[in-house]
Amino acid sequence: MQLEMTEEQTLIVAMVRRFVREEILPLELNLDPDTDILDPDDEARLTGLVKEMGFYGMGIPPEYGGPDMDMVTRTLVAIEMSQHRAGLYAPCYGVFGGASLAQLFEANDDQKDRYLYPTLRGEKRGFFGLTEPSGGSDPARAIQTKAVQDGDDWVINGGKIFISGADRADYGLVFARTSEDKGRGGVTCFIVDTNTPGFHVRRIVHTLRSAHYATELQFDDMRVPAANILGEVNKGFAIANDRLSRQRIPYSAGCIGVAVKAHELALEYSKVRETFGAPLSSRQSIQWMLVDNEIDIQQARWATLEAASLADRGEPFRKQAAMAKLIASEGASRVVDRSMQIHGGYGVTKDFPVERWYREMRIRRIGEGPSEVQSHITARDILGASLR
Amino acid sequence: MRLNKPWLPLEDSQIERIGAQLGVYELADDLGTVLYIGAADARSLFGLRGELEHRIGSAARFRVEVNTAYRTRQRELLMVHFADHGRYPEFNTEQETRGLGRLS
Numbered sequence: 001m002q003l004e005m006t007e008e009q010t011l012i013v014a015m016v017r018r019f020v021r022e023e024i025l026p027l028e029l030n031l032d033p034d035t036d037i038l039d040p041d042d043e044a045r046l047t048g049l050v051k052e053m054g055f056y057g058m059g060i061p062p063e064y065g066g067p068d069m070d071m072v073t074r075t076l077v078a079i080e081m082s083q084h085r086a087g088l089y090a091p092c093y094g095v096f097g098g099a100s101l102a103q104l105f106e107a108n109d110d111q112k113d114r115y116l117y118p119t120l121r122g123e124k125r126g127f128f129g130l131t132e133p134s135g136g137s138d139p140a141r142a143i144q145t146k147a148v149q150d151g152d153d154w155v156i157n158g159g160k161i162f163i164s165g166a167d168r169a170d171y172g173l174v175f176a177r178t179s180e181d182k183g184r185g186g187v188t189c190f191i192v193d194t195n196t197p198g199f200h201v202r203r204i205v206h207t208l209r210s211a212h213y214a215t216e217l218q219f220d221d222m223r224v225p226a227a228n229i230l231g232e233v234n235k236g237f238a239i240a241n242d243r244l245s246r247q248r249i250p251y252s253a254g255c256i257g258v259a260v261k262a263h264e265l266a267l268e269y270s271k272v273r274e275t276f277g278a279p280l281s282s283r284q285s286i287q288w289m290l291v292d293n294e295i296d297i298q299q300a301r302w303a304t305l306e307a308a309s310l311a312d313r314g315e316p317f318r319k320q321a322a323m324a325k326l327i328a329s330e331g332a333s334r335v336v337d338r339s340m341q342i343h344g345g346y347g348v349t350k351d352f353p354v355e356r357w358y359r360e361m362r363i364r365r366i367g368e369g370p371s372e373v374q375s376h377i378t379a380r381d382i383l384g385a386s387l388r
Numbered sequence: 389m390r391l392n393k394p395w396l397p398l399e400d401s402q403i404e405r406i407g408a409q410l411g412v413y414e415l416a417d418d419l420g421t422v423l424y425i426g427a428a429d430a431r432s433l434f435g436l437r438g439e440l441e442h443r444i445g446s447a448a449r450f451r452v453e454v455n456t457a458y459r460t461r462q463r464e465l466l467m468v469h470f471a472d473h474g475r476y477p478e479f480n481t482e483q484e485t486r487g488l489g490r491l492s
Contacts, residue, residue: 033430201492204467
């Protein structure tokens, strides 16, 4: 494994780091500490800058107009992009563009015309509807939303929870059970227009993320044409599963970026804050916290980059991605916690970003599969098929 | 989902009793028509109390909810208001309602 960044990667990382420090951090001084949106003028200006840099839409394959960037480079960039107050869930406030719903790149031509291309042009928004009140960690078995075929249509009944962006979306990917098979073999993915009769956003679900909410959805006799099935009937779980594995790498990178910044702030603060006549950094208890931060960050960085490297080489990376997600989310949580401790009373105020990271980082040990599920995936991989 | 706190007269004596916490508030006229849905965010010097001091002329009543998730709660109240009335409150700006979702 190559442990040294290429010349190009070094240049890209330096550009993004400079962008965050010179463009994002100064703006953040005047924003509500809990916000995840920029003033429209700033958003337009910064999006233009990112496009000029050639980094817009990094998750979009080059054949669809995205920059041709491998997963390792994207991971390095994602670590840089999250190094600010809103960075964990709104890296650079979204001015680098998103990848839209990656599953749509596998859609048929008609579906691409109706959903993928308008999304890439910024004309449509989508959501990803997998988790249900019955559970999210084991979606193959937990999905109770049912779709029953009726002529050329499928009629969907059920609901989803913890769904981001459904209230503002034009369409979404909704996973529903389409056979009596209780496991992963009986799940189908439907592309659902949100103006379909029977589609309801029932309520907002508030979380520790005070700038972002999830929604709860209800489907009442929602009729979806068969032409809106993504992939094949009863083969939707593979679509969901692929997304879950891939998403773990940038998810881990975001955790690392925030940990890096929290550690940096703690280091600086420990050198200037004095207690009993000497700086905090001279105290062994503080030094050990800083050393533990350093170790947690290094472990997470290498585990995540290894998973990204495997993905780039086209090799299996499910186990490495699961371990990276586990190491990064748990390690970054410890880093933020220690950094808050070093900051003392200031650490829990909204004057410093550590307070926001502390709340939001707690979600990272649960979102995209909790730590225990990552352990389960790893165990299944090393023990083989005997472990179900 | 809706803000079900009691309406209070928008008077100095009432506002002085409000804490300086983070949260959301609604202003209404004499008939109870909601004119504005606001939030006291972490930049507010005196939280809800400070925000209510910048009142709207035609407002006669107010109600508040202390809530650290003031940002999402304000968005939720605006979305609920739109679902109920088909429009946003008269004094909420376009910037405050930009990009809000729909409830049904």
